[in-house]
Amino acid sequence: MAVACKKIGARLLFYSSDAVFSGASEMPHYEFDMPDPLSVYGKTKLEGERLVLDASHDNLVCRLALLYGKRPPGGRHNLASLVREELTMGKEVRLISDHFVTPTYAPEAASASLDLLEGMQHGTWNVCAGVCMSKFNFGRAVAEEFDLPLSLLRPVTTEEMGFIAPRPPRACLINDKLQATVDTPMSAPNEGLRLMHIAPD
Numbered sequence: 001m002a003v004a005c006k007k008i009g010a011r012l013l014f015y016s017s018d019a020v021f022s023g024a025s026e027m028p029h030y031e032f033d034m035p036d037p038l039s040v041y042g043k044t045k046l047e048g049e050r051l052v053l054d055a056s057h058d059n060l061v062c063r064l065a066l067l068y069g070k071r072p073p074g075g076r077h078n079l080a081s082l083v084r085e086e087l088t089m090g091k092e093v094r095l096i097s098d099h100f101v102t103p104t105y106a107p108e109a110a111s112a113s114l115d116l117l118e119g120m121q122h123g124t125w126n127v128c129a130g131v132c133m134s135k136f137n138f139g140r141a142v143a144e145e146f147d148l149p150l151s152l153l154r155p156v157t158t159e160e161m162g163f164i165a166p167r168p169p170r171a172c173l174i175n176d177k178l179q180a181t182v183d184t185p186m187s188a189p190n191e192g193l194r195l196m197h198i199a200p201d
Contacts, residue, residue, distance in 0.1 A: 002014075002051055002052045002055035002056070002059065003053075003055055004091055004149040005055070005056070006055050006056050006057075007127070010147040011056070011058050011059055011117070011122075012052055012055070012056070012059045012060070013059070013060045013062065013113060013116075013117060014048055014049065014052040014059065014060070014061050014062070015062050015113075016045045016046075016049050016061050016062065016063045016064070016093055016124075017041070017042065017045045017050065017063060017064060018063060018064070018066075018101065018102065018128075018168070018171035018172070018173055019038075019039060019041055019042035019045060019167075019168060019171060019182055020035040020036075020042050020045055020046045020063065020064045021035055021036060021037065021042075021168055021171050022035050022036040022037065022038050022058065022168050023038075023100075023167075023168025023169045023170040024036075024168075024169075024170075025170070025173040026170060027127070028112075028132055028173060028174045029171070029172065029173050030126070030176075031063070031123075031124045031125060031126055031177060032096040032176075033190065035086075037168075038166040038167070039165045039166050039167070040073050041057060041165065041167075043192070049061045049124065053123070053124070056126050057122060057123075058095070058122050058174045059116065059122060060121060060122055060123070061123065061124045061125065062109075062111075062113050062116070062127040062154060062175060063101060063124065063125065063126050063127065064109060064127055064130040064172050064180045065101055065102035065103065065104045065126075065129070065171075065172070065173050066078075066079060066102065066104060066126065066135075066138070067104055067105075067106040067109060067198070068080035068081070068101045068103055068104070068105065068192070068193075068196065069105060069106035069107055070196055070201070071085075071136070073099070078106070079103075079135065079139070079142075079148060080103075080142050080193065080196060081140075082154070083139045083142045083143070083153075084142055084146050084148065085097070086152075087142075087143055087146075087148035087149060087152050088146075088148060090152070091152065092152050092153075092154055093139060093152060093153050093154065094154045094155075094156045094161070095134075095135045095138075095139040095153060095154070095155060095156070096126070096134065096135045096136060096155075096156060096157065096158055096161060097109070097134050097136040097137075097155035097156065097157065097168060098134065098157050098158055099134060099135050099158055099168075099169055099170075100129070100132050100133065100134050100135075100169065100170040100171070100172055101132070101133070101134075101135060101171060101172065102129055102139070102171075102172045103129060103131070103132065103133065103138050103189045103192065104128045104129045104186065104192070105129065105155070105186075105187050105192030105193075105195060105196065107131075107195075107199075108135050108184055108185065108186055108187060108192070109127050109128070109186075110184060111184040112127050112178060112182050112184040113127055114171075114176075114184065115181075115182035115183060115184050115189055116181070119181065119182070120125065121181065125177060125178055126173040126174060126175050126177075126178060127175075127178060127184065128173045128175050129175065129186045129187060129188060129189070129192065130174070130175050130179070130186060130188065131188045131189055132170075132172035133189065136153065136155045139153050139183065140153060141193055141198060142187045142193060145190070145193040145194060145196075146193075146196055146197060154166060
């Protein structure tokens with residue numbers, strides 16, 4: 001696809017992931033930090049970045065973090081919509097307490113991506129909010145915003161979940177470059193969840 005875009009003079013936007021980092025460092029990652037993915041998923045995302053940028057320096061790579069928002073009819077759940085639904089049904093929700101991410105309101109990530117394209121930006125960008133938190137604490141924020149029982153949330157470790165594929169324990173991203181460039185605000189989880197709550201169905 002990158003080669004085809006180059007042939008016709010089109011720019012390509014490639015969505016990558018925070019999974020290009022191992023999460024071994026306790027510090028959030030800038031765009032210029034050296035990637036070191038743990039999983040096949042992270043490795044393929046990193047290879048995609050390389051192919052896209054090698055094809056043309058005008059192309060754009062946007063690294064996304066944990067996206068959330070209202071679940072579209074018939075669409076897949078995200079962590080916020082899943083926690084909301086499960087708690088509404090009175091089900092216990094197990095959430096990882098030692099996996100730290102940068103929850104990002106999906107409509108804002110889309111808007112910021114368009115800002116970068118329209119502004120003729122290129123290269124690698126962290127398109128995310130600016131708050132690093134555990135998935136468990138994000139689940140607590142969901143429960144609080146939608147007035148759902150916190151008692152049904154259960155913190156667990158990554159080891160307890162027994163995942164086959166390795167996951168970076170702390171894959172948080174820094175959005176300083178993005179915020180200095182685009183007009184779209186990148187809301188912290190409390191504001192993003194409020195926007196999700198009032199968004200039309």
